[in-house]
Amino acid sequence: MRLSELSGKEIVDVKRAERLGVLGQTDLEINEKNGQIQALLIPSLKWFGFKRQGDEIRVSWQHIRKIGNDMIIIDIPENEDQQE
Template sequence: MRLSELSGKEIVDVKKAERLGILGQTDLEINESNGQIQALLIPSVKWFGFKRQGGEVRVPWKHIKTIGTDMIIIDIQEE
């Protein structure tokens, strides 16, 4: 899948049934040695249970369950 195909998809947390943002308004954390996406960095002001770094939430790539035509479904285990 190309990055351009991901752009514009809504990011939804399946457990909270909450819209977190739109890919394209988020940043990607990319491993420089192999070019793989490590995490989505979603700008946020009101998210709980995750590390905040400068007003953003880091969602590791392994927590993405499904990439559909219109949205990306994530499932993050509570700590």
């Protein structure tokens, strides 16, 4: 799959049934040694969509359960803190 095919997909947390963001408005954490994607870094938004400085949700690549046509489903175990 190409990065361009991922762009624009909504990121949804399956446990919370909550939309976290859209890929393309997020950053990717990439392992410099092997080039693999390690995590999605999703900015936390406050009122009216203005970004707060430094607030983001880090979603490890291993927590992605399904990449569909329109969305990416993530499942983060409750014992792991997604705020970095």
